[in-house]
Amino acid sequence: MRKYWDNPENVGAGVLARAGVTVPNLVTIGNIQITPATVLAPMAGVTDTVFRRFIRNLGGCGLIMTEFTSADGVLRAKDQKAKRYLHFYEDEHPISAQLFGSDPRVMAEAARMVEGLGFDLVDLNLGCPAKKVVKCNGGSGLLRDLPAIGKIFEAVRAAIKIPFTVKFRAGWDDENIICVELAKMAEDCGLCAVALHARTREQGYSGQARWEWIAAVKQAVRIPVIGNGDIRTPADACAIVAQTGCDAVMIGRTAPANPWIFRQIEQYCAHVGTAALVRPAEHSSAVPYDEPTEADRYQMIRTYFEMLIEEELPDAVGKMKQFASWFTHGVPGGAGLRKAIYDSKNAPEILARVEQFFEERLCGAGALAREL
Numbered sequence: 001m002r003k004y005w006d007n008p009e010n011v012g013a014g015v016l017a018r019a020g021v022t023v024p025n026l027v028t029i030g031n032i033q034i035t036p037a038t039v040l041a042p043m044a045g046v047t048d049t050v051f052r053r054f055i056r057n058l059g060g061c062g063l064i065m066t067e068f069t070s071a072d073g074v075l076r077a078k079d080q081k082a083k084r085y086l087h088f089y090e091d092e093h094p095i096s097a098q099l100f101g102s103d104p105r106v107m108a109e110a111a112r113m114v115e116g117l118g119f120d121l122v123d124l125n126l127g128c129p130a131k132k133v134v135k136c137n138g139g140s141g142l143l144r145d146l147p148a149i150g151k152i153f154e155a156v157r158a159a160i161k162i163p164f165t166v167k168f169r170a171g172w173d174d175e176n177i178i179c180v181e182l183a184k185m186a187e188d189c190g191l192c193a194v195a196l197h198a199r200t201r202e203q204g205y206s207g208q209a210r211w212e213w214i215a216a217v218k219q220a221v222r223i224p225v226i227g228n229g230d231i232r233t234p235a236d237a238c239a240i241v242a243q244t245g246c247d248a249v250m251i252g253r254t255a256p257a258n259p260w261i262f263r264q265i266e267q268y269c270a271h272v273g274t275a276a277l278v279r280p281a282e283h284s285s286a287v288p289y290d291e292p293t294e295a296d297r298y299q300m301i302r303t304y305f306e307m308l309i310e311e312e313l314p315d316a317v318g319k320m321k322q323f324a325s326w327f328t329h330g331v332p333g334g335a336g337l338r339k340a341i342y343d344s345k346n347a348p349e350i351l352a353r354v355e356q357f358f359e360e361r362l363c364g365a366g367a368l369a370r371e372l
Contacts, residue, residue, distance in 0.1 A: 020272055021238055021241055021242035021272075022238050022241070022268075022269035022272050023036060023037055023038060023237050023238060023241055023248070023249055023265055023269050024036070024037040024241070024247060024248065025037065025269075027062070027193075027224050027226075027247045027248040028224070029063075029121065029163050029165060029192045029193045029224055030121070030162070030163030030164075030192035030193075031163065032094050032120050032121060032162075032163055033094075034062040034063045034094060034248065035062050036060065036062045036265075036266055036269075037062055037247060037248035037249065038060065038061050038062045038063070038237070038248065038249055038250075038251065038262050038265060038266075039061075039062065039063045039064075039065065039195070039226055039248055039249070039250040039251070040052065040055055040061050040063070040064045040065060040250075040251060040255055040262070041065065041167075041228060041250045041251060041252035041255070042065040042066060042067055042068050042096075042098040042123070042125070042167070043067065043252055043253075043255075043256075044067050044068060044128070044130075045067065045322070046067070046255075046256055047064070047065060047066060047067050048066075048067060048084070048085070048313070048319075049087055049088050049089060049092070049311065050304070050307045050308050050311050050313065050319075051256070051304075052064040052065075052066075052088070052092055052095070053089065053091065053092060053307070054259065054303070054304050054307060055255060055259060055262065056091065056092060058259055058260060058262065058263055058300075059262065059263045059266070060261075060262030060263035060264070060265060060266040060267075061262035062094075062248070063094050063095070063096060063121075063248075064092060064094075064095050064096075065095070065096045065097075065098050065123060066085055066086060066088070066095070066096070066097045066098055067085050067098070068098045068099070068100050068125040068128060068139070069082050069085040069086060069097065069098065069099055069100070070082060070099075070100060070101060070138075071099045071100065071101030071103070071106045071107045071109075071110035071111075072101055072103075072106055072110075074086070074099070074110040074113055074114070075106060075109055075110055075113070084313075086114065086117060086119075088119075093120060094120040094121070095119055095120055095121075096119065096120060096121035096122065096123050096165065097114040097117075097119040097121070097122055097123065098122075098123040098124070098125050098167070099111065099114065099122065099123070099124060099125065100124070100125035100128060100133065100138045100139050101138055101152075102136065102138055102141075102142060102148065102152075104151045104152045104154070104155035104156075105155065107124070107152050107155060107156050108155040108156050108158070108159035108160075109159070111156045111159050111160045111164070112159050112160060114160075115160045115161065115162050119162065120162060120163070121162055121163045121164070121165055121192075122156065122160060122162060122163070122164050122165070123164075123165045123166065123167055123195075124152065124153075124156065124164075124165070124166040124167070125138070125139050125167060126139065126140060126142055126143060126149065126166055126167065126168035126169070126182075127139060127140055127167050127168050127169045127197050128140055129169070129201045129204050129205075134201070140168075140169050140172070140201035141201075143168065143169060143171055143172045143176075143178060143182075143201060144172050144176070146178060146181065146182065146185065149182065149185070150185055150189065153166075153185065153186060153189035153190075153191060154189055157189055157190045157191065163192040163193070164190070164191050164192060165191060165192055165193045165194065165195065166182075166186050166191055166194055166195070167194075167195040167196075167197065167226075167228070167250075168182055168194070168195070168196060168197070169196075169197050169199055169200055169201050170196065170197075170198055170199065170200050170210065170213045171200050171201070172200060172201050172202065173200050173201065173202035174200060174202070176200075177200070177213070179196055179213050179216070179217050180216050180217055180220045182194075183196070183217045183220055183221050183225070184220055184221060186221075186223070187221045187222065187223050191223065192223060192224070193223050193224040193225070193226060193247075193248075194217065194221065194223065194224075194225055194226065195225075195226035195227075195228055195250050196213060196214050196217050196225065196226070196227065196228060196229075197209070197228040197229050197250075197252075198210045198211055198212075198213045198214050198227070198228065198229040198230075199229060205253070208230060209228075209229025209230040210229075211227065211229070211230075211240055211243050211244050212243075212244075214227040214229075214240070214244040214246055215243065215244040215245060215246075218244055218245045218246055218247075219245075224247040224248060225244075225245075225246045225247055225248075226246060226247065226248045226249065226250050227240045227241070227244050227246035227248070227249050227250065228249070228250035228251075228252065231249055231250075231251050231254060232254050233261075233264075234261070234264045234265045234267070234268030234269070234289055235268070237249045237251075237265045237268075237269075238268070238269065238272065249265075256323065256326040256327075257326045257329060259300060259304075260290065260292055260300075263289075263290065264289040264290060265289075267288075267289035267290060268289045271288060271289070294331070294332075294358070294361065294362065295358075295362060297327070297331060297358075298354075298358035298362065300327065301327045301328070301354055301358075302351070302354060302355065302358075304323065304327070305320055305347070305350065305351050305354065306351065308320060308347070309347050309348075309351070316347050317344075317346060317347050317350065320341065320347060320350045321341055321342055321350075324337070324338050324341040324342070325338060332361075333357070333361070336357070337353070337354070337357045340353040340357065341353055341354070
């Protein structure tokens with residue numbers, strides 16, 4: 001997963017906010033109510049149980065999803081990675097397990113196992129652009145074979161009772177845009193919702209998301225449509241709803257860079273909705289929501305790192321170093337902190353470096369304030 005964007009443009013900031021359009025407070029997928037209608041996207045190497053609970057505890061996120069997990073791995077009793085990916089706690093509900101694979105029989109059996117584990121929903125990954133996944137005809141590789149997708153839809157739908165959804169890209173490339181056809185097939189096969197990342201497989205994470213594809217899908221089906229792509233701010237979240245009519249929004253790369261994004265969307269929507277009722281013509285682009293202070297960022301980093309240590313994940317040190325580049329982005333002196341973290345040998349040492357860095361900064365700022 002790329003940490004940042006190739007395109008610097010803020011796609012939808014503030015668009016139609018003056019009309020009072022906000023992210024819906026509720027979307028119902030099958031028999032599951034998601035409130036608010038915001039979804040943490042499944043991200044490989046990111047959305048493990050620690051990060052999911054971390055996001056859930058910060059507030060504002062309606063549905064969380066696992067890392068995408070191999071259906072073949074789920075069926076292999078000794079596949080410890082799949083077991084770890086599908087581990088979750090009761091406070092994570094509602095939660096969806098995302099699977100990938102190309103064999104309808106294997107997908108159906110893996111979905112049965114996921115249902116038995118207590119997940120609220122099952123999702124099929126048709127979006128991952130990674131070469132090692134695509135070469136096995138998984139993820140976005142299946143976008144070149146709609147009949148094969150249809151067989152998977154039918155097999156999985158017949159195998160489980162919980163809601164079944166799919167996350168997909170618009171097509172393999174610009175010459176093969178199949179998102180509307182795929183969404184209609186999903187609805188016909190009994191899927192309960194579709195989520196569209198409005199890029200092609202060929203694009204990867206480059207260029208700009210084409211929200212008009214989400215609008216086309218929304219016009220074509222009656223089941224809920226979840227919009228995904230280039231949602232970086234609360235204003236973007238409202239703009240994608242305003243421009244496409246989508247029923248919910250899904251946030252991926254923004255979440256590890258700004259874990260407060262879901263809470264900020266909730267605050268922004270509450271303000272925009274209230275202001276639209278009171279003064280519909282007087283909106284400002286500077287709608288208030290909580291911006292984290294340096295103390296908030298310190299607490300956030302420390303909390304996440306402590307959760308990693310408590311969970312005793314085998315790759316806790318690697319996770320800390322991975323997330324340091326996101327969590328310290330924009331922190332004054334952050335480059336020095338990142339180096340200190342990268343040079344550390346174990347988790348307690350990393351945590352100590354973080355505590356030392358922020359305590360020195362915060363104590364120094366406090367002393368300066370007293371002098372003034």
